Amino acid sequence: MSTAETFDKLRAHARETALVASISGLVEWDELTYLPPAGGDWRxxxxxxxxxxxxxxxxxxxxxxxxxxxxxxxxxxxxEGDIGCCVREMSRRYDRETRLPGDLVEEIARTSSKAHHAWTDARKADNFALFLPWLEKTLHLQRQKAEAFGYGDSPYDALIEDYEPGETAASVGRVLAGLRAELAPLVQQIVGSDRTAPSELVRKSFCVDQQTAFGKAAAAKVGFDFDSGRLDVTAHPFCGGAGPRDVRMTTRYQENDFADAFFSTLHETGHGLYEQGLPADWFGLPPGEAISLGIHESQSRMWENLVGRSQGFWRHFFDPLGKAFPAAMKGVDPEAWYFAVNEARPSLIRTESDEATYNLHVIVRFELERAMIEGTLAPADLPAAWNEAYASIVGITPPSDANGCLQDVHWSAGLFGYFPTYSLGNLYAAQFFDQAEADLGDLEAMFAEGEFAPLLGWLREHIHSVGQRLSASQLVERVTGKPLSHEPLMRRLRAKFAPLYGF
Amino acid sequence: MSTAETFDKLRAHARETALVASISGLVEWDELTYLPPAGGDWRxxxxxxxxxxxxxxxxxxxxxxxxxxxxxxxxxxxxEGDIGCCVREMSRRYDRETRLPGDLVEEIARTSSKAHHAWTDARKADNFALFLPWLEKTLHLQRQKAEAFGYGDSPYDALIEDYEPGETAASVGRVLAGLRAELAPLVQQIVGSDRTAPSELVRKSFCVDQQTAFGKAAAAKVGFDFDSGRLDVTAHPFCGGAGPRDVRMTTRYQENDFADAFFSTLHETGHGLYEQGLPADWFGLPPGEAISLGIHESQSRMWENLVGRSQGFWRHFFDPLGKAFPAAMKGVDPEAWYFAVNEARPSLIRTESDEATYNLHVIVRFELERAMIEGTLAPADLPAAWNEAYASIVGITPPSDANGCLQDVHWSAGLFGYFPTYSLGNLYAAQFFDQAEADLGDLEAMFAEGEFAPLLGWLREHIHSVGQRLSASQLVERVTGKPLSHEPLMRRLRAKFAPLYGF
Known part of the structure; x- marks a missing residue:
């Protein structure tokens, strides 16, 4: 066969795979949104x-x-060519898929289902001992998985490859260590401030129907195309999809918390914009797919934090907000509102933490999961190690394992190497945003005028349209001219929180 | 292999088929409910x-x-045994599937897509000539299909088999001729009455949110299990499914028409109750599947008309209705309301017609499609034949083909033999309902007390649980002791409409 003929066969195969994956995406979306309770078994x-x-x-x-x-x-x-990109990325995945013995795949699937139940029980009962044997088994299987894949320095390298291809325990460890060294002191400056954010402003009564309409309008305003996507309600917000022009985002609403739904909507909108910006003609093939979880998260965190929690953004949205919620917003000062949506303080739960402290939670998890995978931390010692790490890194000590090392679902699901992608996303986002500003001028001034198209156009051109033609680290270098660094993020955090908290 | 081993293989194969069909059912449901507009191509x-x-x-x-x-x-x-039922019904379907040449299947699919577009254009332009060549081609292909299946007296027999297995042009013709002979005079008595129903009562302003809540509450009250199903909104109401405990009904709401949404909800609820009553363990195999379209329609029409348009039903629901819609229902007399929801008058459009005249519309279509399939009516002569049949059977003459022979989608989709199942459903429903009353006592007195469980229990036992162990005609004989007749329906229509219209 000629190269072109072979490539046609590969594309047809990938298209069938994408059809099945997209059907599965729809079936999963439906399971989380609209499936009747008794339909779960058949689902x-x-x-x-x-x-x-x-x-x-x-x-x-x-x-x-x-x-x-x-x-x-x-x-x-x-x-970076069509065939070169496809062959590289598809070979990588094919090699990984075929290196895993079938019985190991099955054992991992079976164990993760049981471990998930054990974790649910353990968290509910605040009893780490219930989860310990399953954590041990999960770790054992993850190490077997790493052996099957093969690795250089650390078995962790083989696991992170599924989420952030090309990164290693060492490369991630380096950049997160740099971040930790500057971020922990910044958070301590916030803690030491005598100012507190007027967070009660976002906790008044905000009618859920109005929140829904306001959130959708904001998502549309920043560029999400509702002709090619939806926003529904689930217990845990996510962004999935059922096809190249069918992006399914979800959020959740609480009447007494405007910020929770609104910023989770903007977060998912960031994911959704990336999905909508990927080359649709290449749907299901590497040139049409997201680079990594970290790059995906860079898009969600950019729209959630760097855009949505900026002064410029609220200069535009503050008046519509007042019109949508006249009672709750009556007499609220714009500067107070800006402080309220930027409250920062060390807390116990990662998913509820703020822009400043979030990465400290991730750093704790990365260090502990790396140590468990590398065998330097025994699972039985996790609760003590967790509490010690929280005390030294975040600055608080969890009163219980339920609010400590049992809070996240990831380890019960066998997701080791996943956590660092959250922080990599924040780091990528800040570095990209600096470059966008260097290329486009004052972005916040544009936001204040309701102009989000310049930033979105820049992201489309430099990031979304690239698909997997570049790796995450290549993309960062190509777009910003520099390797990934913690400095852009730290500069932004300092610039935001120093004036708010007065230091 | 032993019989048991072979049957296990058959069941496993049927289970896989059912998984695919149920996934397809979900994908189709989503297409009609929530799919973003641009997602259509990939869908x-x-x-x-x-x-x-x-x-x-x-x-x-x-x-x-x-x-x-x-x-x-x-x-x-x-x-009627597990294996006997499966072998009979699955063989019937397998023989039909494998008798159709692949190129004919493809040609029918291609043609029906094009014919559908031509029909849409023709109806919009009120220009039958645009549809004529596609109707001719469709008929040609349907006759080829009938030849491939084989038949006894009429090629129509081979086509109706897909919808109402066991029935023939002759058997359906016989029962519908009996119905026509008594129904047309009854409708003329209604036309001749000097009374008119106060239909304006159902056309006041009924808030859509309240209609939604009221319709769902009514569906739940008569027995639909919302743990195993849903009710959503689509342009055209339907009842589909995504699994044995996942029944998806839809309806549509108009603020100025309470009856449209409410009775279409009850209609789909009837379908949904049948689906929920089929033996779930046999999902995807004949003992767990609906007998025919006609039997399915008997369930929807029973709950829509024999239950939902009865005096007993409104004796129970009138007070809740007044509470749900205090403004619209203020001062409305229960007897006037009952007359309003039972308005009868000859009209042009089948889908908007009432309990009394509906079957006349179906009889016209059956006679014309049978004549076209048997070759005694040329497609070019359809408009004239249609208008003549409407004048003589329904008593009115369509002013245009758009509101005449172009009104229904069925023929453009190649659905010949489908129409009579609507009337068979009405006939089955009345005959079953008579028997239920003979077995259970005064059903309307139960409805007036909000007791719908006795009727539903009777349907579960005698109809739903049977699956396809019996054919439709066997079921009618088994349950009612008599072959299908037009008399039970005619008796009910006379008993309802004579006092309302005073004859």
């Missing part, structure tokens, strides 16, 4: 069936043959 | 992919082998 069967079809497709021997053939072609030599 | 690809998988499963050669093997077993000799 699990449907998901298992689709997962089986997807697995057969992703490990099909002919896929390996085509990739081997294409790898030797001239057309594959350009790593 | 069509997803549906085509699932249809391809379903077709491969339903025509798999091993399925034919297993069925042949089971047909010869002792266990298959009981036609």
């Amino acid at each position: 699990a069967e449907q998901q298992a069936y689709l997962a089986g079809v997807a697995h057969r497709l992703s490990t099909a021997p002919e896929l390996g043959d085509w990739l081997a053939e294409l790898r030797d072609s001239d057309e594959a030599s350009d790593p | 069509a690809e997803q549906q085509a992919y699932l249809a391809g998988v379903a077709h491969r499963l339903s025509t798999a050669p091993e399925l034919g082998d297993w069925l042949a093997e089971l047909r010869d077993s002792d266990e298959a000799s009981d036609p």
